[in-house]
Amino acid sequence: MLSMLKRIIIGAPLKSTELGEQKLNKKKALAILSSDALSSVAYGPEQILLVLVTISAVAFWYSMPIAVGVLFLLTALILSYRQIIYAYPHGGGAYVVSKENLGENAGLVAGGSLLVDYILTVAVSVSAGTDAITSAFPGLHDHNVIIACLLVVFITILNLRGITESASILAYPVYLFVLALFILIGVGIYKIITGDVSSDLHAPIGTPVAGISLFLLLRAFASGSSALTGVEAISNAIPNFKEPGPRNAVRTLMAMGLLLAILFSGIVFLAYYFGIAPKHEETVVSQIAAETFGRNFMYYFIQGTTAMILVLAANTGYSAFPLLAFNLAKDKYIARMFTMRGDRLGYSNGIITLGVTSILLIIIFKGQTEQLIPLYAVGVFIPFTLSQTGMLVKWLREKPKGWAVKLAINLTGALISFLVMMMFFITKFSQVWAVLIFLPLIVLGFHQIKKHYVAVGDQLRLTTCEPIKPIEGNVIIVPVAGMTHVVENSLNYAKSLSADQIIAVYVSFERVDEKIFEDKWNKWQPDIRLVTLQSYYRSIIQPLTKFIDTVEKKASESNYRVTVLIPQFIPKKSWHNILHNQSSILIRTFLLYKRNVIVTTVPYHLKK
Structure with a gap:
């Protein structure tokens, strides 16, 4: 039943040879990998x-030069990541670049930052999209958390079905959003040109503003730079592109940068010209749409597509997180399970982990994840800074043809990224201080995992200096709870193993039961030795394990091995399991950690 349900939800398994068919073309890749960056247009200008509203509405004209600064940073990042894609065509982005050029710890800081950032991407994006939905339908506001969690489950299932299938479905809302904003910006600018909008709504550029400072302008610039989150996702996801992967990835990156620049600058310009002030109950994009079209079909079309893009921005995380997790797992810094492909050829363990952790964040913060945006943004600019610095080191070390221009591009990107990162730490320390705690802990965790894998490899390698002693014999212990076909099946299996000794062990809670059982046993299985143990506290595991320890200690002196065969009946239907105690599972779980004891289960399948 569970297998059938899995097939319905996720789809039939794909052959490994079909992996090439799961690659993305540029059109689908642009939609699925740019949704995070493009969605930031909905909150970046805001x-x-x-920040500027803390001075006065007169200061809003500063949004124009600040937007120019953000576009300059965007250009530097796009050109920088273009170079990263060609230099590291197998993907990995900031993690691989930082690890190779700046050292292991720098790579782990970049990788850890991005892992957390992709989780935040999903939580923040889905919560923002849910807010847009409940803004249009206020009656749903009390159900924000449930709606957000259901949306995460939906996107997770889509991605488990395969990247091409999710891209085919999710591309339409992304391109609808782009179309909607192009219409909004085009109509808005047309109204301005035709004089349909009063010029008195905004202060002219250059108007003196009392109380303005460089510090506040830098703070506004850093806040606006949150619109650049997601730019790095394409460099992480190169393996998802159809061949030639690097060239297709670069073209997709350039197209994303162009779209983001046009939409971001258009929204900032309209917000300034229309004199839009940020409101708690209504977004800036909503206000611009209302000013441009009124509350008609076009307004709701723009709001609807904005809500969809905010939700679907989470899909960038689903595209990049599993590949980053794969690279970290391949280098033995996180669990090896992240290197395994699922039935639909995606890294399903990474997809599921991302979905579960995002839901936990949404529940913990009750869907109010606005305070996570600075944390989310600074989590991106740390890898931005490290990757650009890593590329600087690479060009200085290798000095390929045209390296001076490449160096200048990455130097610009590194300096601005570092400036934005420091502005976040300085101006929003109360919201981002957690980075200084969890990042070192994450890096420490990476090192501990690597240490474990190295230790395991040393112990499993055939060339290890520790010889394996030959096993001279075998003592089999069979825990029994009665005289049944289940026990008989296990005893017959034990006899077939040609053991030196077979011992049946019965744990009794009452002395009377012990004597009765011994008499019946001797008539039923006279050739199998029975040991009865008295349990005064109605525990099966404690006396049984104590007896096994005693036998194992004596057996090890003669290089004998102790094998525990656990009888277990398997009900015909899986739900029947809840009707029976699971003592066999408890015994097996406890005994697995015994150093020199082999534990195996002998199943007996019921027919009805």
Whole structure:
């Protein structure tokens, strides 16, 4: 039943030879990998205005030069990541670049930052999309958390079905959003040109503003730079592109940068010209749409597509997180399970982990994840800074043809990224201080995992200096709870193993039961030795393990091995299991950690 349900939800398994068919073309890749960056148009301009409004509405004209600064940073990042894609065509982005050029710890800081950032991407994006939905339908506001969690489950299932299938479905809302904003910006600019919008709504550029400072402008610039989150995702996901992967990835990156620049600058310009001020109950994009079209079909079309893109921005995380986890797992810094492909050829363990952790964040913060945006942004600019610095080191070390231009591009990107990162730490320390705690802990965790894998490899390698002693014989212990076909099946199996000794062990809670059982046993299985143990506290595991320890100690002196065969009946239907105690599972779990004891289960399948 569970297998059938899995097939319905996720789809039939794909052959490994079909992996090439799961690659993305540029059109689908642009939609699925740019959704995070493009969605930031919905809140990036608003973040600038939220800082400027602390002075006065007259200061809103500063949003224009700040937007130019953000576009300059975007250009530097796009050109920088273009170079990263060609230099590291197998993907990995900031993690691989930092690890190779700046050292192991720098790579782990970049990798850890991005892992957390992709989780935040999903939580923040889905929560923002849910807010847009409940803004249009206020009656749903009390159900924000449930709606957000269901949306995460939906996106997780889509990605488990395969990257091409999810891209085919999710591409339409992304391109609809782009179309909607192009219409909004085009109509808005047309109204301005035709004089349909009063010029008195905004202060002219250059108007003196009392109380303005360089510090506040840098803070606004850092806040507006949150619109650049997601730019690095394409460099992580090169293996998802159809061949030639690097060239297709670069073209997709350039197209994303162009779209983001046009949409971001358009929204900032309209917000400034329309004199839009940020409101708690209504977004800046909503206000611009209302000013441009009124509350008609076009307004709701823009709001609807904005809500969809905010939700689907999470899909960038689903595209990049599993590949980053794969690279970390391949280098033995996280669990090896992240290197395994699922039935649909995606890294399903990474997809499921991302979905579960995002839901936990949404529940913990009750869907109010606005305070996570600075944490989310600084988590991106740390890898930005490290990757650009890593590329600087690479060009200085290798000095390929045209390296001076490449060096200048990465130097610009590194300096601006570092400036934005420091501005986040300085101006929003109360919101981002957690980075200084969890990042070192994550890196420490990576090192502990690597240490474990190295130790395991040393112990499993055939060339290890520790010889394996030959096994001279075998003592089999069979825990029994009665005289049944289950026990008989296990005893017959034990006899077939040609053991030196077979011992049946019965744990009794009452002396009377012990004597009765011994008499019946001697008539039923006279050739099998029975040991009865008295349990005064109604525990089976404690006396049984104590007896096994005693036998194992004596057996090890003669290089004998102790094998525990656990009888277990398997019900015909899986739900029947809840009707029976699971003592066999408890015994097996406990005994697995005994150093020199072999534990195996002998199943007996019931027919009805």
